Every structure is written in C-alpha cells, then in structure tokens.
Amino acid sequence: MRGTVWAVANQLGVVASTPTELLSALLSGPPRTVRLRPAGQDPDGIAELARVLAEFGHLRVLVEPTADGPGHDRPVDPADPEAVCSADPVRITSAYETADEDHGGLRTAWLRAGQSLIREQPPAGRALVLLAALPAEAQAHVRRALTRLSEGAPWSVEWSRPGPVAALTVSADGLVAADPTGGVRTHGDDVPRRSTASRVKAVAALDDTVLLLDERGRLHRYGGTRTPLTKAVAATLSSHPGTALAAAADTVLVGDRMGSVHAFTLAGVHQAALHSGRVTALAATASPVLSVHSGGADGTVQVWTPEARRRRPPVTERPYPVVALHCARTPAGHALAVAWADGLAELHRLGTREVLAFRPGPAVRAVAVTPDGALAVGTDDMLTVLRPRRDAAWPVAVPVRPPTGPS
Incomplete structure (x- = not known):
C-alpha cells in the first residue's frame, strides 16, 4: 500500500x-x-x-x-x-x-x-x-x-543529524538550523538553544544576530543586540505580518501574502511586486551589491536588485510552490539552493543554467548553501549535508512553466 x-x-x-x-x-x-x-x-x-x-x-x-x-x-x-x-x-x-x-x-x-x-x-x-x-x-x-x-x-553525503528542521541559514559561526518549536542550533551545538519564537517558518542571520519569523508573520531575535533596524522591522510586522524572511549586510528582507518583497534599511524601504500570490521564500547576498532571490506559491524564483528598475526573467520555475531558498558565494561562484513543494531540492550555479538535484523522500522544509559549496537539506526528522562530486556532470535546467489548468 x-x-x-x-x-x-x-x-x-x-x-x-x-x-x-x-x-x-x-x-x-x-x-x-x-x-x-x-x-x-x-x-x-x-x-x-x-x-x-x-x-x-x-x-x-x-x-x-x-x-x-x-x-x-x-x-x-x-x-x-x-x-x-x-x-x-x-x-x-x-x-x-x-x-x-x-x-x-x-x-x-x-x-x-x-x-x-x-x-x-x-x-x-x-x-x-x-x-x-x-x-x-x-x-x-x-x-x-x-x-x-x-x-x-x-x-556524496558529508554528514547527517536526526531532528526536525523548520528553517536554515548560514552565519559567521556556520550553519544555523531552527526547529519548529523555536530551538536554534549552529553546527557543533549538541542541543538547540531556546528562542522566543514558536512554529518557526524562516530564519536569517544579520551580523551576530539570528532573526526568526514565526507562522503568524512576526519577527523574533535570538542572540546579538536589538538595533533600530530590527526594532523597526519587528514593529512593522506586528501589524503587517510577513510570509518570508532574509537578511544581508544592513538590509532585512520580508515577503508578504500579496506577492511583494520589502527591503528594510535605516535609509528607508524598497519594495517590488514579484509574484502572483504569496511570497514563500527569500534569500539575499550583498557582494558586490545587494541581490535578492524570492520564491513564490506561483512556482517561480525571481531575482531583484532594489536599486534597479528593470524586471528580469525568472531564475527558474516549476509547477510547484517554492518552499525555501538560500544563496551564498562559494569557491565555484554564487550558488542558489531551492526547495520545492514536491520534495525536490536543487543547487543552481548562478550565471549558468547548471543545476544538481536531490530528493530525500520526505518533504523538504529548508535548504542552505555552505560557504564551501555544500548543500544542506532539512526535513521533519533529518538534517543532511551533501557535497557535489568534483567529477559530477551538472545538467542544464530547462524551466517548466506552471500549468494553466487541471490535468
């Protein structure tokens, strides 16, 4: 059966x-x-x-x-x-x-x-x-x-660890994993440390501070210090809940249920309508300029630079909602991790159309790219880190448009 x-x-x-x-x-x-x-x-x-x-x-x-x-x-x-x-x-x-x-x-x-x-x-x-x-x-x-x-x-499988994973990111201390109850653990911690969040949906690292977004769309802080920026974002989300979260340099990024992405800085807020429906995932890098990747319930991954007016085509798209994103600069260049609602995790080499895929079996809840180019995949009962083999052939991804009606 x-x-x-x-x-x-x-x-x-x-x-x-x-x-x-x-x-x-x-x-x-x-x-x-x-x-x-x-x-x-x-x-x-x-x-x-x-x-x-x-x-x-x-x-x-x-x-x-x-x-x-x-x-x-x-x-x-x-x-x-x-x-x-x-x-x-x-x-x-x-x-x-x-x-x-x-x-x-x-x-x-x-x-x-x-x-x-x-x-x-x-x-x-x-x-x-x-x-x-x-x-x-x-x-x-x-x-x-x-x-x-x-x-x-x-x-190749580098290591794995049992336990539920709700969200992943990378900080200066290494890989950061948040569990559904608000426990936060960096690689090397034996047990999670408690935060004020519960039912975590997303996690982001901003300097020495870990930011968490709960299922109600509210912002929580773990470690670090409360800054005017995080205070302003938290106040905004208390009345306008977010659906996705990321951070890079001096910017906190939040997605909303209407398909827009908001970039909060001390100088003001930039925003763009990038998706049809809810924004489900965000990732950002800041070298040399801020670059934002967003995923949506519409099955597209978009890229956006707040200062730019020109709308670029999707990085990738499939007929399934995006679950999680993470982007990092690696020795091989910038890489983007994407998780989809059908259980697929992908590692994209940005600037090319090359992609490696992995299906763990259970639903993928979170993904992250480590600075040395490995892919971390989190599910309801396991965190696994995979490394692309040096001799692996990276297939070229062919975008698949979402269906326009029932099959």
Missing part, C-alpha cells in the same frame, strides 16, 4: 506517505486523474485506496493492470544493500512493511525515504538516498556498503 501511495504522490507532484496524507494533498489542488498501478501490491489494498480516493468526487481514479516483468518473483535479501538498491522498489517496500527486523538500518531508511526510492533511477542514486536516510544507529557495514554503491551518484 505504501509503495502505491508514494507512486501516486510522485505522479501528482505532492509528498505523502499514507492514504490520508495523499487525500489531503490532492483535495487542496484542482481535480485530477489518479492512475493506480498495482504491480507488486496487495490487490485488496489497491482496491481500498481506489475507493477512498474516489468517494470524494474530486478525483478520477483509474486502476491500470500491470503485468510483472520476468525475474520479479525472485527473492531479494532485505539485508543486502546492493540487492536492495537494484531490486524492484515496489516489492522492496512491501517486504519492509511486513518485516520485523531493521536489517542494519536499511528498513528504517527505506521507509523514511521511500517516495524518492520508488522512482526509476540507477542503483547509485538509490544508494545515495538510503545513505542520507540511515538512522544514527545503522550498522557500520551497511553504511560502508551504501557509501561504496553511491560513488556513481553526483553527490
């Missing part, structure tokens, strides 16, 4: 692990056609999922018979990383759903990252996703095997 839910979620561009999560995600969008392919799945479970999805009248459900290919019935050792990465992912999912053993951490990792693993991909790609999803207590031989198997993937 879980494998079918993941496959349907991938088909329709949402993130879901259970029928309830899938139904909730689909009901919030336009009417759709859902195709269920029952190969390797329990027929009774498929029929039940079809009934649940169809009874709301919002979805057209088609059950498509799929013939099993040759060799699919051969047993696979669920404790063998190489066999697991090469086998039919639907059957591996079914095996792990009913397994009593964790098989050195493979079962936990597979059930955590399954929506990514169920996709068609080479074994090296599956090994990379499994390696990133391994629990801390995974057996060493499993970790070594997955590291070896993932050598053909464009990323």
Whole structure:
C-alpha cells in the first residue's frame, strides 16, 4: 500500500506517505486523474485506496493492470544493500512493511525515504538516498556498503543529524538550523538553544544576530543586540505580518501574502511586486551589491536588485510552490539552493543554467548553501549535508512553466 501511495504522490507532484496524507494533498489542488498501478501490491489494498480516493468526487481514479516483468518473483535479501538498491522498489517496500527486523538500518531508511526510492533511477542514486536516510544507529557495514554503491551518484553525503528542521541559514559561526518549536542550533551545538519564537517558518542571520519569523508573520531575535533596524522591522510586522524572511549586510528582507518583497534599511524601504500570490521564500547576498532571490506559491524564483528598475526573467520555475531558498558565494561562484513543494531540492550555479538535484523522500522544509559549496537539506526528522562530486556532470535546467489548468 505504501509503495502505491508514494507512486501516486510522485505522479501528482505532492509528498505523502499514507492514504490520508495523499487525500489531503490532492483535495487542496484542482481535480485530477489518479492512475493506480498495482504491480507488486496487495490487490485488496489497491482496491481500498481506489475507493477512498474516489468517494470524494474530486478525483478520477483509474486502476491500470500491470503485468510483472520476468525475474520479479525472485527473492531479494532485505539485508543486502546492493540487492536492495537494484531490486524492484515496489516489492522492496512491501517486504519492509511486513518485516520485523531493521536489517542494519536499511528498513528504517527505506521507509523514511521511500517516495524518492520508488522512482526509476540507477542503483547509485538509490544508494545515495538510503545513505542520507540511515538512522544514527545503522550498522557500520551497511553504511560502508551504501557509501561504496553511491560513488556513481553526483553527490556524496558529508554528514547527517536526526531532528526536525523548520528553517536554515548560514552565519559567521556556520550553519544555523531552527526547529519548529523555536530551538536554534549552529553546527557543533549538541542541543538547540531556546528562542522566543514558536512554529518557526524562516530564519536569517544579520551580523551576530539570528532573526526568526514565526507562522503568524512576526519577527523574533535570538542572540546579538536589538538595533533600530530590527526594532523597526519587528514593529512593522506586528501589524503587517510577513510570509518570508532574509537578511544581508544592513538590509532585512520580508515577503508578504500579496506577492511583494520589502527591503528594510535605516535609509528607508524598497519594495517590488514579484509574484502572483504569496511570497514563500527569500534569500539575499550583498557582494558586490545587494541581490535578492524570492520564491513564490506561483512556482517561480525571481531575482531583484532594489536599486534597479528593470524586471528580469525568472531564475527558474516549476509547477510547484517554492518552499525555501538560500544563496551564498562559494569557491565555484554564487550558488542558489531551492526547495520545492514536491520534495525536490536543487543547487543552481548562478550565471549558468547548471543545476544538481536531490530528493530525500520526505518533504523538504529548508535548504542552505555552505560557504564551501555544500548543500544542506532539512526535513521533519533529518538534517543532511551533501557535497557535489568534483567529477559530477551538472545538467542544464530547462524551466517548466506552471500549468494553466487541471490535468
């Protein structure tokens, strides 16, 4: 059942692990056609999922018979990383759903990252996703095997840490992660330190101060000192809530639900209407001049310089809302990290159309680019740092325009 839910979620561009999560995600969008392919799945479970999805009248459900290919019935050792990465992912999912053993951490990792693993991909790609999803207590031989198997993937896993991540940024002290309850942790901290925020939506670093935006759109400060600028921004957001947050140099940037971005400085405020609908993410750099990237519910990533009047074309666009952004200058040039609502994280080389992608499986809540060019990806239960391999080919991104109507 879980494998079918993941496959349907991938088909329709949402993130879901259970029928309830899938139904909730689909009901919030336009009417759709859902195709269920029952190969390797329990027929009774498929029929039940079809009934649940169809009874709301919002979805057209088609059950498509799929013939099993040759060799699919051969047993696979669920404790063998190489066999697991090469086998039919639907059957591996079914095996792990009913397994009593964790098989050195493979079962936990597979059930955590399954929506990514169920996709068609080479074994090296599956090994990379499994390696990133391994629990801390995974057996060493499993970790070594997955590291070896993932050598053909464009990323290597630098480190991972369990725990929920709501937002990421980079300060002078390194990577900063905020959890949903307002805990703030920099790389090297054993435990989060409490802030005044709760239900954190975004985090930004301004000199020695960490700024947090909560789900009500209010600004909170962690560490550092209260300045006239942060005081003015906080006062503004108390009556006009923000939806996204970033900071660079002497500027605090805030997005709003109408699609506008506001750049607050002590000299005044610049603003621009950049999106159709809510601004969902912001990122900014200040070298040599302030450059702002904004993401929206409209599925576009825009770039804006407050002093410039000319409107530039989108940096990238897809038919899914942008979830998070972060931009940094790296030894290879400026890089932009983008997270999308369908569970995709991307690292873009700005000034080119080159991009590397990674899907951890769960919904991506936050991304950040480290100063040395690594990509940090935060989910509801894991923070993972990935490094592009030196010999990795960076594909050229082809922008995909959002659909104009239901499919």
